[in-house]
Amino acid sequence: GQNIDQPTEMTATEGAIVQINCTYQTSGFNGLFWYQQHAGEAPTFLSYNVLDGLEEKGRFSSFLSRSKGYSYLLLKELQMKDSASYLCAVSGAGSYQLTFGKGTKLSVIP
Amino acid sequence: GAVVSQHPSRVICKSGTSVKIECRSLDFQATTMFWYRQFPKKSLMLMATSNEGSKATYEQGVEKDKFLINHASLTLSTLTVTSAHPEDSSFYICSARGASGRIDNEQFFGPGTRLTVL
Numbered sequence: 001g002q003n004i005d006q007p008t009e010m011t012a013t014e015g016a017i018v019q020i021n022c023t024y025q026t027s028g029f030n031g032l033f034w035y036q037q038h039a040g041e042a043p044t045f046l047s048y049n050v051l052d053g054l055e056e057k058g059r060f061s062s063f064l065s066r067s068k069g070y071s072y073l074l075l076k077e078l079q080m081k082d083s084a085s086y087l088c089a090v091s092g093a094g095s096y097q098l099t100f101g102k103g104t105k106l107s108v109i110p
Numbered sequence: 111g112a113v114v115s116q117h118p119s120r121v122i123c124k125s126g127t128s129v130k131i132e133c134r135s136l137d138f139q140a141t142t143m144f145w146y147r148q149f150p151k152k153s154l155m156l157m158a159t160s161n162e163g164s165k166a167t168y169e170q171g172v173e174k175d176k177f178l179i180n181h182a183s184l185t186l187s188t189l190t191v192t193s194a195h196p197e198d199s200s201f202y203i204c205s206a207r208g209a210s211g212r213i214d215n216e217q218f219f220g221p222g223t224r225l226t227v228l
Contacts, residue, residue: 030215031213031215033216035219040201040222040224041221041222042203042219042220042221042222043154043203043219044219045216045218048213048216087153087154091215095215096142096159096207096214096215096217097144097156097159098144098156098215098217099156100153100154100155101153102152102153103153105151
């Protein structure tokens with residue numbers, strides 16, 4: 001089976017840095033995705049990790065440790081528009097299906 | 111590129127009626143399409159996976175006779191909620207996977223359909 005855990009809610013200040021953690025237990029592994037989802041909208045792709053290490057893309061970075069079943073999404077220079085839910089999703093081995101975590105609702109305050 | 115559309119974006123229907131939701135890949139051929147359901151403040155739950163020209167594979171607990179999925183072409187999949195009831199009210203999202211993805215197993219999501227059953 002698949003089990004993905006991430007914090008339910010987080011609050012951070014505009015301009016600051018926030019790290020959203022995700023731990024997973026899956027039967028096989030074929031990559032981990034991070035998506036951003038604003039209320040009432042579809043998820044949008046942020047990052048993808050399949051090998052251990054850090055992937056950086058502008059203000060967003062994502063890290064993966066396969067041996068620990070752990071990933072984090074790092075958001076720098078927070079902006080008010082970053083207030084959204086952040087979904088961690090894992091692709092199982094030999095499968096194109098994604099299993100989503102429950103999402104972390106991030107609130108950015110002035 | 112890699113745009114997925116859904117229609118309608120919102121639908122309100124009476125209990126007992128059927129509703130069809132369309133999912134289209136606009137600029138690529140989708141070898142696989144996925145249908146998700148999302149309840150308020152909950153994550154996306156996969157309902158079914160469909161490959162063009164074959165029967166959909168439903169997740170455990172999803173009634174295939176209630177949620178009819180047709181994937182007749184490489185750019186179109188439809189989800190029909192038959193005999194809808196208020197508990198079927200939810201946000202339905204489709205996604206598509208195709209050869210144009212930067213990542214082999216990347217899914218491109220449609221904008222979602224908000225279904226309200228009265």
